[in-house]
Amino acid sequence: MFLKEFDDSSPFITTKTIGWKQQQKIVEYIHKNCQEILMTYQQTNDCLYRGLSHDAGPIMIGKSNENREPVDTPKEIQNKVDSLLQGAGFKALRRNSIFCTSDIDRAEFFTKRHFTQIYVIFPLDGFEYTWSSKIDDFSEYFGLVKADSGNHPDQMDVVSSFDNLDSIGFVEKYDYHNTNLSEAVLRQKEVMLRGGYVLVKRFGYKELLDQILGK
16 A cells, blocks of 8 residues: 555655545545644645655655755855754755645746655655745745756855854844744745655646545
8 A cells, every 4th residue: 555654664655546436535535634724724725835846646655865965066065054054943944855845836936946746745644844024936036046057056155144143143134944834835935844744736636635625
């Protein structure tokens, strides 16, 4: 059975086909295990979206990687930012989180650049998250999107801009939060999520998503 209680020994579970009975099990599973995010989605009347570089089928159950390799952000910058966030008590960091947004236009833009499929994400209860009121997309905000040459522009300028900041100063300057996820969704900010999750494909599965979201 592809759908089972999530555990650390199963980093991801996918299915390429989904029948009516499986849909009902998915709805029950998410209603039982994702109550925190469902409340956020009800409050905001919106969802967080996640792009994948491959088609995982209609459903995927997974967990954020604890040591992910960055795509657009140089590793030196990722390590520096994570160190500053961790020093301020944040647990969802760039290296151990997946990135989501409620801005469907932005999600579709990055899908064309990096990904092939857009999913609605339902983090399992107990997940950690981090977001900034100033940052819609970290790489764009700091000008780190790779040029055609493959080089990251202004990398040293970004690193040096953090040198005079301690953890509290960094968090205050860029207004990072690990509470009030509803505001991050409403303001369409980049959200870092750490923990287990269920992904449901956005296109072609409206009826299933409506059942999950109670519409």
